[in-house]
Amino acid sequence: MTIANVSRRDFIKTSGLATGGLIIGVTLPPMASASDAHVDNATFNPNAFVHLQDNGDLLIYCGRCEMGQGINTALPAAVADEMEADWQRVTVRQADGDEEKYGPQGTGGSRSINIMFEPMRKAGASAKLMLIAAAAKVWKVPPEECQAENHFVYHQPSGKKLSFGQLANIAATLEVPTKPTLKSVDDFKYVGKFIPNQNIHQIIKGELTYGVDTKLPGLKYASVVHCPVYGGKLKSLDKSEALAIKGVLDVIVIERLEMPFGSLGGVAVVADNSWTAQKAAKLLKIEWERGPHGSYDTKSYKAQLVKNVESPAELVSERGDVTTGLKNASKVVKATYTGGHIAHSPMEPNASVVWVQKDSCEVWAATQAPKAIQDTLAAYLKRDAKDILVHVTMAGGAFGRKFKCDYVHEAAVISQHINAPVQLTWTREEDMRTGYYHSISAQHIEAGIDEHGAIQGWLHRVAFPAIGTLFNPAQQRAGKGELSAVDNYPYGIENFRSESGEAPAHTRIGWYRAVYAIFYGFSFSSFSDELAYAANKDPLSYLNQLYDANNNPDQQEQAKRSKAVLNLVAEKANWHNRDKLPKNQGIGLAVHFSFSTYVAMAVKVEVNGEDIKVLEVDCAIDCGQVLNINGATAQMEGAVVMGMGLALRTEITFRDGAVVNSNFHDYPVLRINEMPKVNVHIHNSGHKPTGLGEPGVAPFAPALGNAVYAASGKRYRDLPFKPMSI
Amino acid sequence: MDKSIIINGEKYPIDVESDMPLLWFLRDHLEKTGTKFGCGAGLCGACTVHIDGVATRACITPVGTLAGRAITTIEGLSENGDHPLQKAWVANNVPQCGYCQAGQIMNAASFLKQNPNPSADDIDNAMQGNICRCGTYQRIKKAVAEAADELAKEVS
Structure with missing residues (x-):
C-alpha cells in the first residue's frame, strides 16, 4: 500500500x-x-x-x-x-x-x-x-x-x-x-x-440526493417498458396513441444489448416529465416475440429441480467414502429443500441521468459498480471507458440490484437518440418484472448418523441456475466455485459428496443480498436441526457436536468462531429455559458463516394453527473488530427484516416466460406490524474486521423454521413458507 | 377559479395537466425532490405528504384536485429539521439508506396529530403502509413513541 x-x-x-x-x-x-x-x-x-x-x-x-x-x-x-x-x-x-x-x-x-x-x-x-x-x-x-x-x-x-x-x-x-x-x-x-x-x-430534511433526484438544465424524462421475457424481441409497435399525448417528445426502441449488464430490450417514451412518460408508455401497443424462454414457469421448473436433486447428478466434490458411510449408518435422514426467485425491490427503483454528447458522456447514477457503467457504456457507444464520467449518487437501497447497470445503458440510448440529458426512472412494475433474480433452487441432503448422532456420510445435491449464466448463458448447472460453501461447510464431515443437478437459466440471475448463503444457510441449518431430532439430541448440543467433530486444521478457526456465536446467542435467548415457554411457542437456532463473518440467530415464535408470529430474535455476530456499533446493529436489524420477508412470503413467480408479480401488493415484503424485537449481541473475537452487509440474512429462515418445528412439529422445507398465491 | 396550490407556505400555479399526480408536480415540475417515488400505486408510502395536515400518498393524488389546498412536504415540516419526529429520528439513528424516511416521518407526523398518545399497536397500524426495505422498523417504532412523548410535553 x-x-x-x-x-x-x-x-x-x-x-x-x-x-x-x-x-x-x-x-x-x-x-x-x-x-x-x-x-x-x-x-x-x-x-x-x-x-x-x-x-x-x-x-x-x-x-x-x-x-x-x-x-x-x-x-x-x-x-x-x-x-x-x-x-x-x-x-x-x-x-x-x-x-x-x-x-x-x-x-x-x-x-x-x-x-x-x-x-x-x-x-x-x-x-x-x-x-x-x-x-x-x-x-x-x-x-x-x-x-x-x-x-x-x-x-x-x-x-x-x-x-x-x-x-x-x-x-x-x-x-x-x-x-x-x-x-x-x-x-x-x-x-x-x-x-x-x-x-x-x-x-x-429530505435533502439527500439519490439517483432518482438528479436535475440538470434541459433535462428530459423517460419511462421504459421491457420485453417481459428474457431473450424475447419486439415484433410490432404502434406508438401513435403514446405520441399523441401532450408533452411526449419521442418513442424510442431500445435494442437488447447482449452484455451481462446491458438492457433486456424495450421501448422508451421520452417526455417533459416522468408522469407523462409513464402515462404514455401505458398506451404503447406492443407485440413481443417471446423467444426461447417464453414458456418458463417457475412452478414446473421448481418441480424439475427437485427431480434433479432427488436422483444422481454431476459430481462436484468428494472426500472419504460417502456410500459406505451411508450404508454403515444406524440411521439415514433425507430431506429436500427448495427456494424461489426473489427480487431486490429497493425502495428507490432503478434510475439515472445520462447525457451523451459528441465528445463526452456523463452519468449520474445510484450504482454499486461505477466501472460496470463505464465498461457497458463504452462498449455500447464504442468509446474509451475513461471517457465515461460517472458521478455516483447515494443509492436508495440496492441489495445487489444496482451492481447491474442495464437502466443506465437505457438512459444512454435515449440520451444519444434525443441529444439531451435524460432521466430514466423505471416504474416499480418494471423493476419487479424485469430484474436480475436470486436463483430459484432445490437441494437434497442424505446423511447417515450413528447411535450418538455422529455423521457417517453426507450427500449434498444442489440444482439452481447460477449467476455464472449471466456471463455464460450456456452454463447448465452450478459449478465448483458456486458450491464451495457446501464443500467447505465447517461441520466435521469425513465422508462427503456434493453433486450439481441440471439447472439452465430462463431469466437473468443476479447477486441478491447474501446470495447463495440464503439457501445454503437454510439447508444446512434446517437439516442439522432435523438430524438433532433424529439423534434424539438437544439441537444446541448437537450443533456443537457437529463443529467439534471437525478435524480439518484449516477449519478450526471457523468451527471455533461458529460455536462461539452459537453459544452466545443460545445463552442470550434463554435457550436452556425454553421448556418453560407456552406450548405453542418455540425457539429455533441457526448459525452460518459467510462473507468472512459469523452470525447466529435464535428466533422465538408463537404458532397458532397456520399463523406464525415471530416474537423475538437474538443475533450474535463475530465480524472481528466492529467499526461502528450503530451500523453493525442496524445491518442485523435489517437482515432480520429481509430474512423474514423471504422466509415467509416473498417469491417471484414466472408464467409463460414472464414475471407475474407487479408491485408491493403481490410481492408482500415485510411491514412494520410484523417486526419482532431484535437484540444484537457482538462477540468481539479480536480478529480483523469483516463485513456485515449480507451475512445476517442467511441464518434467519432456518432459525425460524426450526422454531416453528419446536413449537408445532411442522417442518417447513420450502422458501417461502407461506407463498402468496398469485 | 383559483388554480394554485400552496406548498410549504408558498403559492404555485397548477400549470400542468390536471391528472398529473402531486408527486410528479413536486419532483419534476417544481424540482422539490425530498418526496420520493417508490411504487406509483399508493402501496409503499415513500411519497407521503400532508394535504391540509393529513398524510396523503402524493403518487396517486392528481394535482388538479388540489387547487387552494395546503401541502406540506418533508422540506417544509419544520424550519430547521427540529420537528420532534425529526429529532427522535436523529436520536434513534433510524435511517439506513434513508430513501423511505421522508414518507415515514410525514406519515408519523400526521398520525401523531390525530393520536397524540398512541399505543405500540396504534403505531404499528398507522405505520404499516410505509415500507422500508433496509429494515429500520424497530427504530421507527421507538422514534415515533419517543416523539409522541415529546409532543405530549410540548402541549402540557
Whole structure:
C-alpha cells in the first residue's frame, strides 16, 4: 500500500476536487489476482482522498458506494480516529467512478471493510504525523514533543497549540511518513463505538440526493417498458396513441444489448416529465416475440429441480467414502429443500441521468459498480471507458440490484437518440418484472448418523441456475466455485459428496443480498436441526457436536468462531429455559458463516394453527473488530427484516416466460406490524474486521423454521413458507 | 377559479395537466425532490405528504384536485429539521439508506396529530403502509413513541 501527499499533484487540479490544504491519497495493494510485479509506483492510483482544508474542514472522498450499509460512516470514522480529527468537522464525499484513481469500486460481497479499513487508518495516521511535523516546524521544536488531539496539535512544554486548519497548508509541503504507526484498539475514540449515520441530518430534511433526484438544465424524462421475457424481441409497435399525448417528445426502441449488464430490450417514451412518460408508455401497443424462454414457469421448473436433486447428478466434490458411510449408518435422514426467485425491490427503483454528447458522456447514477457503467457504456457507444464520467449518487437501497447497470445503458440510448440529458426512472412494475433474480433452487441432503448422532456420510445435491449464466448463458448447472460453501461447510464431515443437478437459466440471475448463503444457510441449518431430532439430541448440543467433530486444521478457526456465536446467542435467548415457554411457542437456532463473518440467530415464535408470529430474535455476530456499533446493529436489524420477508412470503413467480408479480401488493415484503424485537449481541473475537452487509440474512429462515418445528412439529422445507398465491 | 396550490407556505400555479399526480408536480415540475417515488400505486408510502395536515400518498393524488389546498412536504415540516419526529429520528439513528424516511416521518407526523398518545399497536397500524426495505422498523417504532412523548410535553 502506498500513501502519498498529493496536495500538489496535477490530477487533483483537473479532477474538480477542491484544492488547497492537505490531501492524502491512499493506494491499495493489488487485488489477489494481480501480481506485485505489475505495480508501478510511479503511477499514483489513490483509492480515496483525505482532504483537510485550510479552514479545518475535513473532506473524505470515499470510493466505495453507499446504499444504506453505512460504509461512508464507518471508513471515514477510521480515518478521523487515527488522525485525531474532530468527527464534527468531517464531511464525506462520494468519489466519481475511476478505478485507476480509487481502486476497486464495485461494492458488493460485504468486502469494503475487509479491504479498506487498514488503508484508511494509515491515511489518517499519516495525516496526523504530517500535521505534527508541520507544527514542530512552526514552533522549531522536536516533533516528539508534540501531540495531536481533537483537531489541534499541542506542544505541552510551552502550552502552544495550532489547529489542524492552520497547519494544513504547511503539512501539504511535507513528505508522507512511510510507516505510520497505528493506534492500539484500546485507544480508538470513534472506531468500535456508536457512530451516527453521517448523512442523517440531510435525510430527515429530505435533502439527500439519490439517483432518482438528479436535475440538470434541459433535462428530459423517460419511462421504459421491457420485453417481459428474457431473450424475447419486439415484433410490432404502434406508438401513435403514446405520441399523441401532450408533452411526449419521442418513442424510442431500445435494442437488447447482449452484455451481462446491458438492457433486456424495450421501448422508451421520452417526455417533459416522468408522469407523462409513464402515462404514455401505458398506451404503447406492443407485440413481443417471446423467444426461447417464453414458456418458463417457475412452478414446473421448481418441480424439475427437485427431480434433479432427488436422483444422481454431476459430481462436484468428494472426500472419504460417502456410500459406505451411508450404508454403515444406524440411521439415514433425507430431506429436500427448495427456494424461489426473489427480487431486490429497493425502495428507490432503478434510475439515472445520462447525457451523451459528441465528445463526452456523463452519468449520474445510484450504482454499486461505477466501472460496470463505464465498461457497458463504452462498449455500447464504442468509446474509451475513461471517457465515461460517472458521478455516483447515494443509492436508495440496492441489495445487489444496482451492481447491474442495464437502466443506465437505457438512459444512454435515449440520451444519444434525443441529444439531451435524460432521466430514466423505471416504474416499480418494471423493476419487479424485469430484474436480475436470486436463483430459484432445490437441494437434497442424505446423511447417515450413528447411535450418538455422529455423521457417517453426507450427500449434498444442489440444482439452481447460477449467476455464472449471466456471463455464460450456456452454463447448465452450478459449478465448483458456486458450491464451495457446501464443500467447505465447517461441520466435521469425513465422508462427503456434493453433486450439481441440471439447472439452465430462463431469466437473468443476479447477486441478491447474501446470495447463495440464503439457501445454503437454510439447508444446512434446517437439516442439522432435523438430524438433532433424529439423534434424539438437544439441537444446541448437537450443533456443537457437529463443529467439534471437525478435524480439518484449516477449519478450526471457523468451527471455533461458529460455536462461539452459537453459544452466545443460545445463552442470550434463554435457550436452556425454553421448556418453560407456552406450548405453542418455540425457539429455533441457526448459525452460518459467510462473507468472512459469523452470525447466529435464535428466533422465538408463537404458532397458532397456520399463523406464525415471530416474537423475538437474538443475533450474535463475530465480524472481528466492529467499526461502528450503530451500523453493525442496524445491518442485523435489517437482515432480520429481509430474512423474514423471504422466509415467509416473498417469491417471484414466472408464467409463460414472464414475471407475474407487479408491485408491493403481490410481492408482500415485510411491514412494520410484523417486526419482532431484535437484540444484537457482538462477540468481539479480536480478529480483523469483516463485513456485515449480507451475512445476517442467511441464518434467519432456518432459525425460524426450526422454531416453528419446536413449537408445532411442522417442518417447513420450502422458501417461502407461506407463498402468496398469485 | 383559483388554480394554485400552496406548498410549504408558498403559492404555485397548477400549470400542468390536471391528472398529473402531486408527486410528479413536486419532483419534476417544481424540482422539490425530498418526496420520493417508490411504487406509483399508493402501496409503499415513500411519497407521503400532508394535504391540509393529513398524510396523503402524493403518487396517486392528481394535482388538479388540489387547487387552494395546503401541502406540506418533508422540506417544509419544520424550519430547521427540529420537528420532534425529526429529532427522535436523529436520536434513534433510524435511517439506513434513508430513501423511505421522508414518507415515514410525514406519515408519523400526521398520525401523531390525530393520536397524540398512541399505543405500540396504534403505531404499528398507522405505520404499516410505509415500507422500508433496509429494515429500520424497530427504530421507527421507538422514534415515533419517543416523539409522541415529546409532543405530549410540548402541549402540557
